[in-house]
Amino acid sequence: xxxxxxxxxxxxxxxxxxxxRRTLAVVVVSQVFGGAGLAxxxxxxxxxxxxxxxxxxxxxxxxxxxxxxxxAAAFAVGRSTQRAGRRLGLAGGFLAGAVGAVGIVVxxxxxxxxxxxxxxxxxxxxxxxxxxxxxxxxxxxxDDQRATAVSVALVSTTFGAVAGPNLVEPLGRLATGLGLPxxxxxxxxxxxxxxxAAAVLFAFLRPDPLLVARALAEPVTGADPTDPAVPAAPRxxxxxxxxxxxxxxxxxxxxxxxxxxxxxxxxxxxxxxxDLGEVGFVIGMHVGAMFLPSLVTGRLVDRLGRLPMAGAxxxxxxxxxxxxxxxxxxxxxxxxxxxxxxxxxxxFGLISGTAxxxxxxxxxxxxxxxxxxxxxxxxxxxxxxxxxxxxxxASSFATLSLSGGFLALALxxxxxxxxxxxx
Numbered sequence: 001x002x003x004x005x006x007x008x009x010x011x012x013x014x015x016x017x018x019x020x021r022r023t024l025a026v027v028v029v030s031q032v033f034g035g036a037g038l039a040x041x042x043x044x045x046x047x048x049x050x051x052x053x054x055x056x057x058x059x060x061x062x063x064x065x066x067x068x069x070x071x072a073a074a075f076a077v078g079r080s081t082q083r084a085g086r087r088l089g090l091a092g093g094f095l096a097g098a099v100g101a102v103g104i105v106v107x108x109x110x111x112x113x114x115x116x117x118x119x120x121x122x123x124x125x126x127x128x129x130x131x132x133x134x135x136x137x138x139x140x141x142x143d144d145q146r147a148t149a150v151s152v153a154l155v156s157t158t159f160g161a162v163a164g165p166n167l168v169e170p171l172g173r174l175a176t177g178l179g180l181p182x183x184x185x186x187x188x189x190x191x192x193x194x195x196x197a198a199a200v201l202f203a204f205l206r207p208d209p210l211l212v213a214r215a216l217a218e219p220v221t222g223a224d225p226t227d228p229a230v231p232a233a234p235r236x237x238x239x240x241x242x243x244x245x246x247x248x249x250x251x252x253x254x255x256x257x258x259x260x261x262x263x264x265x266x267x268x269x270x271x272x273x274x275d276l277g278e279v280g281f282v283i284g285m286h287v288g289a290m291f292l293p294s295l296v297t298g299r300l301v302d303r304l305g306r307l308p309m310a311g312a313x314x315x316x317x318x319x320x321x322x323x324x325x326x327x328x329x330x331x332x333x334x335x336x337x338x339x340x341x342x343x344x345x346x347x348f349g350l351i352s353g354t355a356x357x358x359x360x361x362x363x364x365x366x367x368x369x370x371x372x373x374x375x376x377x378x379x380x381x382x383x384x385x386x387x388x389x390x391x392x393x394a395s396s397f398a399t400l401s402l403s404g405g406f407l408a409l410a411l412x413x414x415x416x417x418x419x420x421x422x423x
Contacts, residue, residue, distance in 0.1 A: 016216070020140040020345050024149065027136050030094070030200045034130040035157035036193035037097055039164030039287055040186035045120070046267055046389075047279075048104075048183045053113060062120050064386035067259065069100070071125025071378035072132075077125075077132050078371010085208035086136045087201055089367075090129055094198035097126020101191035105184045123187075126194045128378060130157065134203075135370050138211045138358050139209040144302055147355040151298025154351070158291040163190060167286035210367060215375035217363050243360025245420040247353040248373045250310045252380040253411055254349030257317050258342055258403040260384035260391075261324055262286060265339060267389075268397040272329035282336050289343030306359075307415045309352040314411035316345030321405020325398040338401070345408065389392045 045062030050263075051062075073093055081089035103119025106112075137149035164186060171185030180188075266279045274282075301309045320341035327334035361369045384404075391400045 016140060016212075019207070019209070019212065020137075022139045023140060023205065024152050026200065026204045027133055027153045029204075030090070030197040031130065031133055031153055031156040032160045033193040033197040034094060034126065034133065034160065035162075035287075036160030036164045037087075037094075037101065037190040037197065038130050038157070039161045039229060039283070040101065040190040042278075044168060044183045044186050044266070044351070046263055048108060048181075049116070050267065051181075051183065052108065052111065052116060052325055058068070061117075061386065061389070064382045065117055065120035066100075066124035066127060067378050067381035067385055069121035070128035071124075071375045071382065072121075073125035073128035074132065074371050074374035074378050076371075077129055078368050078374065081132075081210065081367040081371065082365075085211045086139070086367075087205040089206045090133055090136065090205070091198045091202035093125050093129030093132070094194045094201065097123055097129060098191045098194035098198065101187045101194060104187045105180065105191070108181045108184045116402065117327070123190070124378070126190070126197075128374060129197075131377070132370065134354060135358070135367070136205070136209055139213040146299040147301035147306075147351055147360050148295075150351055150354050150358075151294035151296075151301075153296075154291045154294035154347070156291075158288055158294075160193060161287040161291060162284045164193075165280040165287060173278065210363075214363050242421055244369060244373070245355050246414060247306075247356030248376055249250070249414050250313070250349050250356070250411060251373070251377050253408060253414075254313055254317060254346050255377050255380045256358035256384040257321070258290075258346040258384075259381040259410045260341055260388040261321065261401050262333045262339070263385045263388045264390035264392050264397055264400060265324075265335065269335065270330065274330075274332065278332055282332070282339050285336050286339035286343045289340040290346055293341075293344060293347050294351065299345055301352050301355050306352045306356045307419050309334065309348050310411055310415050311411035313345050313348035313352065314408045314415075316341055316348060317408035318405040320345055321401045321403070321408070325405075329397075330342055349411070369410045 027165060032252060042200060045066065049062045073096065076090045077093045079090060100119050100121070100123030103115060107116035107119050134150045134153040137153050138146050141149035167189065171189055172182035173185070175185035175188060176182050234390055262283075265282065269279050269282065297309070320338050322340035323341060327338055357370060357373055358366070391403065
């Protein structure tokens with residue numbers, strides 16, 4: 001049996017760099033398809049539940065269910081990755097997401113709320129996997145390019161994630177032509193897209209970047225450390241004790257604020273007589289803002305630091321909440337601005353928080369810790385999604401938007417405390 005050290009033997013710096021770039025390329029391709037699958041639940045999940053069950057109070061249930069499923073999947077993918085590497089963990093997660101999307105279509109056809117709920121839970125596996133794929137590029141990344149590596153994975157999600165919401169109407173026509181409910185169209189796309197993402201990762205993410213990184217961190221028996229052909233082991237993270245907690249807090253708070261406002265925006269728009277094309281446009285712009293700025297954000301996080309960008313996340317999310325609250329319900333332009341700011345603030349928080357997590361975890365436990373943190377993120381999203389419908393039902397969309405914006409301000413004392421702690 002080949003040892004992990006032997007996996008990395010003979011891998012000089014040039015070959016390691018080439019493998020790092022190849023890994024990023026495979027992740028990019030998989031994320032394009034993964035993004036398309038992710039967008040279905042965001043765009044029409046609340047509307048499908050409302051049509052099947054009726055009432056605003058249930059509109060947040062789909063987001064809650066697929067984010068709860070995302071939490072379970074994040075734990076499973078993290079544990080699987082820790083044991084067997086990124087390839088099997090990520091491919092399995094996307095495959096489960098595809099199965100869940102098929103189940104949602106079947107549930108709508110037979111009008112089964114129970115099957116809908118179970119399928120939404122399983123569909124969440126794709127969401128978790130799409131998020132966890134951002135870590136794959138960091139395994140072999142130089143220390144000063146970790147946030148940039150995260151950003152490459154995230155920005156590639158944009159292409160599928162923006163296209164998905166803007167295809168709502170043609171996908172609805174396709175579903176209707178097949179004798180299916182119109183709102184199942186995006187989930188047909190999700191099933192195919194997640195399936196392709198799983199196949200790409202399983203076939204091409206070889207050798208596994210996490211296993212290679214571990215092998216490079218181990219001494220090779222009999223190797224001469226002065227030989228320039230033998231690369232130095234990558235420097236392990238030298239974490240501050242609070243790094244994981246602070247990184248997780250940043251991502252949890254941004255997730256709650258973003259998911260709560262995003263979930264109820266389609267319902268709010270439909271109440272003000274916006275058609276599905278306009279809903280798809282706004283959500284598409286939002287998802288684009290979540291991922292497209294990532295290349296710039298990653299460089300800013302690497303150069304300016306994790307904590308300043310976390311502070312920028314808080315300010316941007318507050319602005320999003322205020323604009324959403326004051327925007328007239330019939331104003332497509334202002335709702336678009338609000339949702340773009342919402343996506344951008346989430347992007348700042350996710351990349352800065354992710355970089356803190358990678359900085360603060362050794363290779364020996366990195367994948368397991370990353371999975372555990374993503375469980376918290378998913379649970380936060382589930383809570384935000386479930387509460388959003390209740391808040392709007394009891395009060396208003398404006399109240400929900402302001403609450404989400406002010407919640408993000410809790411990042412400011414967290415960032416200030418960590419800055420003081422590391423000095």
